[in-house]
Amino acid sequence: MPSKRLLAAALTLVAVAAGTTAAQAAPDPVVKTTNPITSSFADTFADPSIIQGRDGYWYAYATSDPLVANGPFGLMHLARTKDFSSWEYLGTVFNDQTKPKWAAPGSFFWAPDIRYFDGKYVMYFTVTDTLANPGGDPAIGVATAPTPAGPWTATDGPVVTPKPDGNGGYYGTIDPAMLTAADGKRYLYYGGFYGGISVTELSPDGMHAVGTPTQVTIGDRYEGSYVVYRDGWYYFMGSSMNCCAGPTTGYSVFAGRSRSPKGPFLDADGAALTDSRVGGTTVITQNGNKWIGPGHHAFMTDAAGQDHIIYHAIDRGTPWLTDPFGINRRPMLIDKIDWIDGWPRTRAGLGPSEGPVPAPVTGSALGIDSTDPAGGLVGATRLPGDAVGGASAKIAGAAQTRQAAPGGSLRVEADVRLGGSFTTVLGNQVVARVAGNQLTLVAGRRTTSVKLPADFDRTQWNKLSVQVTESSVTARLNDAGLGDVYAEAQLPGLRLAAAPVRWVGSAEVDNLTVRSVAKPVTKPADVPRTGKVLAGDDFDGSLGSGWSWVRKDDKAVVADGKLSWPLENADLVGTGNNAGLLLHDAPAGDKWIAETKLHLDTGQGDVRNYQQAGMIAYLSDNDFARLGNVSIWKTRQTEYGRELVARPSDGATSYGAAAIGRSAQVGS
Structure with missing residues (x-):
């Protein structure tokens, strides 16, 4: 019965005001965008993060590479857009006078992570070298600004200090990502391949790490973390392998989830990201078009409730910003995220897009100017606002949209600064009410309430969204919709x-935005399926005529229905080219799948660099692709690697790899 009472009370208070109409605006034209979205002002815009300012613009930030060939490195870059089709470059985050005083001369500034809370914009970033230990002791810095365009003021010291490795060096304290969690606490994720990724609690103002960090990934696998909360789960996402191997880059993003912001994070198969046989469910990886190495990402949700991944990638045809083996050209891309069986997949698993695709939905329907919303409402008063956000709407009593929202699905979102209780009503069927220390949601005859954190500050700007679809009704309060x-x-x-x-x-x-909800994609994209067997060998006799050797290894024996081949102290990467290969003729055509059953006992948890075995598609010692199980320090990974000649002038080769999937358990 409480749900009926709350619904009736709310609807009584918001009886239709005079002067409203049921007329509905025509659908807005679909805005298209094409990757890379930063091509109008930059050739590279790496490690991007993004936030919507109260002025309605989306602001993007990038690491301190030059924007164009032979350009200056800069001190992190920023640009903005209203529609993700056209962009305006705004300059650098810092200059030589405003950069952190505790950074060593020549330090780089990487991987900005942008947030908004407590009435200010907050940016976390990597400082590659500090004055405390000049020579390479990375730390995490933090700066604040009154607007997303700055000016940025760095604090007097790092929020996370350098971490000694005990051998005279320092672990990779890099790539920060902040999260405000449902317990009201702020957390910072940071770290990389050397030492793994950890999460630390922050002081309420977000300026200092407190307590003891918790490691959430094993070393040698992930960097570039980002964490989002969805449907009761915290989703950790991290980038794997080398970001910057030019035309052979295999960077990719993987996910694990947990009920706690501190983990443990498990993938869709139940494997932990801290396991030696390391887990990770694919979020985005290359797909065979021109984009390779997609990663170091951020997330955003548009006005229609569609999630998007913002990331950098490399065009395999123009991989270098400078000469080969110099700076990699990593522009910013964007694609939609589909949630398939509870997991984030880029374009349902299709990966990076190459041609025109719908841009994120921005602005509002129903004739509402989202940055000056009072004009689209009845019962609201226009406030002049401030220099940060411009005009806003004051609701005191009752207000409603001048036009009727369409039936079916709907998403209503706004930045709100709450006075007393505040109730949103959709279609006379859904009520979301913030009152006291509770967020209460009513949908039809059902009701539920959740508590707000004890120190939730309703006087600051926060983000409130209410979304209704035929599958779920969700009301959410958060910092900035990230x-x-x-x-x-x-x-x-x-x-x-x-x-x-x-x-x-x-x-x-x-x-304020009011939009129909984007139609969700819930089925994964099609993947290749095996057909009839074209050729093969069960190793139940001697090798047939279809086999040939490159650097034959006499220790390889075919017997008892298997090929037994002891490990060699050899490799095919680089200039060594001393590994033996057993090749089989490929079938005709360019559409076939090769598969084998492989057993290699690499153990778990110890260092066995770089024991590996697998299959290879081979043209020459300097042009091949391989797939195998490999031991990389304490991890055991399934690696797809590629080597080719990257500098024809002297034959220098480039090798890169993607870690896709998980090695099977020994004995399985």
């Missing part, structure tokens, strides 16, 4: 009736 959460309430879905969107209570509202 996967963070103060409270999220969910109920089973329903189909809305067409009606104005209504509000009751007291709040200041900005960046």
